[in-house]
Amino acid sequence: MDTIRVDGNDVLAVLAATREARRRCVEDGRGVLLEAMTYRVSHHSTSDDSFAYRPRQEVEERKRIDNPIGRFRLWLHSQGWWSDAEEEELKTRLKKDVMTAFKRAEGVKRHALKEMFTDVYGGEEPWHLKEQREELGALIKKYGNDWEPWTAELKKFKDNGESLS
Secondary structure, rough: OOOEEEEEOOHHHHHHHHHHHHHHHHHHHEEEEEEEOOOOOOOEEEEEOHOOOOOHHHHHHHHHHOOOOHHHHHHHHHHHOOHHHHHHHEEEEHHHHHHHEEEHHHHHOOOOOOHHOOOOOOOOOHHHHHHHHHHHHOOOOHOOOOOOOHHHHHHHOOOOOOOOO
């Protein structure tokens, strides 16, 4: 298998490497492993505190000097293809678009609550999913109509949560 290693924080280098990998796949009929080298600035998960094994200053420094977005922005600026004014205008417009979409989405009824447990696995429902569905159904029966936070939340679903109660 062919391999290509590339600076994963360089957008244009990744684009060129991806094009080369595709060319090799198409022309040579071989698989290509594309390895994009980068620095993980976030934690592995919400339960991981990476500052326990690496200095916070190191992470902040890498975010500041080797950020792919920042690097690409600097390159666009150097070419005269992007400006701070254009960036601010774009941020303002996109924020407005996102907030409009959020507002619209918040008004749409969610799917029936039971669908949270369907279409995850093909065939028979696994035991752990069945357990979780039954537990949620029991909680809805117990608290669904009598406790305001649950009642308000269940009203957001097309079936008001009745498919599990």
